[in-house]
Amino acid sequence: DVTVGVLALQGAFSEHIQLLRKAAAGLESSQTDNSNWSFIEVRTPDELHRSDALIIPGGESTTMSLVAARSGMLEPLREFVKVLRKPTWGTCAGLILLAESANRTKKGGQDLIGGLDVRVNRNHFGRQTESFQTNLLLPFLSSSKTKGADRPYRCVFIRAPVVEKILPHRPGVQAEEASREATVVAPPQTPADALAKEELKAEVEVMAKLPMHSSALEDNQEHDHAGAEDMIAVRQGNVFGTSFHPELTDDPRIHVWWLEGVLKAVQRRRQFEIADRTR
Numbered sequence: 024d025v026t027v028g029v030l031a032l033q034g035a036f037s038e039h040i041q042l043l044r045k046a047a048a049g050l051e052s053s054q055t056d057n058s059n060w061s062f063i064e065v066r067t068p069d070e071l072h073r074s075d076a077l078i079i080p081g082g083e084s085t086t087m088s089l090v091a092a093r094s095g096m097l098e099p100l101r102e103f104v105k106v107l108r109k110p111t112w113g114t115c116a117g118l119i120l121l122a123e124s125a126n127r128t129k130k131g132g133q134d135l136i137g138g139l140d141v142r143v144n145r146n147h148f149g150r151q152t153e154s155f156q157t158n159l160l161l162p163f164l165s166s167s168k169t170k171g172a173d174r175p176y177r178c179v180f181i182r183a184p185v186v187e188k189i190l191p192h193r194p195g196v197q198a199e200e201a202s203r204e205a206t207v208v209a210p211p212q213t214p215a216d217a218l219a220k221e222e223l224k225a226e227v228e229v230m231a232k233l234p235m236h237s238s239a240l241e242d243n244q245e246h247d248h249a250g251a252e253d254m255i256a257v258r259q260g261n262v263f264g265t266s267f268h269p270e271l272t273d274d275p276r277i278h279v280w281w282l283e284g285v286l287k288a289v290q291r292r293r294q295f296e297i298a299d300r301t302r
């Protein structure tokens with residue numbers, strides 16, 4: 024059984040749950056995946072601990088962070104991402120929260136969860152292209168068994184952040200900080216330490232960039248496309264982030280691809296846990 028949580032403090036969480044259901048149905052029919060998936064809304068540390076993987080949706084990152092802090096979720100989230108190293112995907116505001124660094128906006132700054140050694144620029148596209156959509160080929164989808172990986176994906180950007188800089192990789196530092204800060208709300212976990220150590224070595228991979236001549240930018244003639252060639256999807260080990268909102272489309276291909284990765288991660292974790300126990 025695999026439980027995937029969607030952080031439901033604010034933002035487009037129900038849209039993610041719908042698309043996860045669609046993706047799981049697709050996975051079941053396309054291959055021999057007989058996992059028993061559950062998709063749950065996560066608002067409490069307890070719900071987080073039940074999750075094998077987590078999605079942080081789009082919304083407003085300052086609000087989401089404030090609500091997380093007020094409901095005692097920030098430390099458990101940091102522990103989930105940076106110490107336990109469970110698969111976590113952030114879309115838009117979720118990407119901001121998963122960055123180690125972000126700029127302040129008029130709405131203020133916020134406490135981040137971190138996990139991705141990147142700096143994001145919030146509301147990157149300014150006023151003219153506050154929101155736009157563009158069809159992009161996402162090469163990473165071709166590793167997936169999902170059908171039509173080579174078809175362009177409709178990427179929806181809404182006051183989107185981009186990754187403006189990859190920060191120096193500091194293996195282990197993030198995790199140490201996170202566990203030092205953690206107030207141990209967590210019940211004792213099976214550590215699977217070896218697995219976490221492996222994940223720590225992972226560096227940031229750029230999974231997608233906004234090309235120079237994307238159709239959105241052509242649609243919007245007034246804009247001098249400051250956004251060209253910006254990094255809009257990155258992964259570092261267990262942590263994945265996209266500037267855009269797959270949850271606002273009905274195309275489940277990225278969710279299928281991500282769930283395939285979740286399955287592998289969960290299987291590996293369970294193997295490590297068995298090894299831990301039999302040592």
Ligand code: GLN
Nearest residue numbers: 081082083084115116182
């Ligand atoms: N601009 C928003 C923020 O800073 C993110 C927008 C979104 O998630 N659509 O949080």
